[in-house]
Amino acid sequence: MTQDELKQAVAAAAVERLPRDGLIGVGTGSTANCFIDALAARAVRVRGAVASSEASAQRLRGHGITVVALDAVDTLPVYVDGADEIDSQLAMIKGGGGALTREKIVAAVAQRFVCIADESKLVERLGRFPLPIEIIPMARAHVERQMIKLGGEPRLRAGFVTDNGNIIVDVRGLDMSAPSALEGEINQIAGVVTNGLFARRRADVLLLGTAQGVRVIPSEAAEP
Numbered sequence: 105m106t107q108d109e110l111k112q113a114v115a116a117a118a119v120e121r122l123p124r125d126g127l128i129g130v131g132t133g134s135t136a137n138c139f140i141d142a143l144a145a146r147a148v149r150v151r152g153a154v155a156s157s158e159a160s161a162q163r164l165r166g167h168g169i170t171v172v173a174l175d176a177v178d179t180l181p182v183y184v185d186g187a188d189e190i191d192s193q194l195a196m197i198k199g200g201g202g203a204l205t206r207e208k209i210v211a212a213v214a215q216r217f218v219c220i221a222d223e224s225k226l227v228e229r230l231g232r233f234p235l236p237i238e239i240i241p242m243a244r245a246h247v248e249r250q251m252i253k254l255g256g257e258p259r260l261r262a263g264f265v266t267d268n269g270n271i272i273v274d275v276r277g278l279d280m281s282a283p284s285a286l287e288g289e290i291n292q293i294a295g296v297v298t299n300g301l302f303a304r305r306r307a308d309v310l311l312l313g314t315a316q317g318v319r320v321i322p323s324e325a326a327e328p
Contacts, residue, residue, distance in 0.1 A: 108138075110222035110313030111186075115139040117311045117318045118184050118220050119146050126150060127177055129210040130164065131185020132157040132203035135220050139184050140164055154180060156210045157203035158267050174210060183214035187221050187307070188233045188300070194219065194307040194321070195283045199236030199300030202266050208298055211305050219307035223314045231280035234259075235290075236300040237273050238266055243295020244273065250293050251275050254286075270297055 105113070115138035122128060122143075130136060130153045140160065143150070144167035152170035154177065155161035161171045185207060187196040196219065198204055211217050235256075239247050244260065251258040256275040264272055280286060283303035290299045310321040 105313075105315055107222050107224065110315075111135045111138045111220075112142065113318055114220040114222070114311040114313040115142040116146070118218055119143050121182075121218065122150065122184075123181050124149055126181050127152050127154065127172060129154045129180045129183030129185075129214050130156065130160050131183070131207055131210075132160050133186045133201040135186030135222070136160060136184070137163060139220060140167060140169075143167070144169065154210055154213075156185065156206040157201070159201075160203075174213065177213070180210070180214040182216045182218055183211050184218045184220060185211070187219050187225050187302075189227050189230050190219055190221055190225055190307065190310060191227055191230055192321070194310055195230060195301070195303040196307060197230050197233050197235055197300050198302055199238075199272070200233070202236070202261070202264055202272055204236055204300045205238050205266065205268060205270075205298045208302065208305065211302065216309070217305065217307045219310045221310065221312055223312055226310075226312060229280055230283055230301075231278060234274040234276045235278055236261070237275060237290065238268070238270050238297040238299070239273055240295045240297065241271050244271060247293055247295050248273060251278075254278060254289075268297065
């Protein structure tokens, strides 16, 4: 199976797990786009969706799916999104598409986070993919100096501005052996909006596309 076919398989599996007539959270990126398309193609009834980016909101509306502002809801039963990397403990690096802050906010409101990914995204340890950090523009130099002190190699994502009007610095070489601690440490740096480590709010379940079919991690037998 091609990578696109694996993404389509996990997107379809996620659609089958949605609550009927409920509100859902929807992520950003190529795998999330497959989920949005599958949601429309299978005519699954949802009351509406909270989108984690303007791009996802536009795609949802294009399929006739109502987009709801996060401020209008207290909680979401489920949030579905992809990952740039995910480990066996379901900690992730996200933000390759630049929507990490809104993704993290929507995930925080969701009762259940379903990550959908192809098998290339499952890693033994996070860090092969550079860590995105959303930064208030005037803080760029300060944040880059702090990243260097942490052993990282920061690089500005040239020509990119987030939906929030900020910039992103992608950082390679950070020690990810304790991702929850690193997530908190980076978020405490003045000028950082948030970083792409999703270790404190991890996925609750991973639907992983493989050549043998969709794996569920943890296994359904292990789920409460």
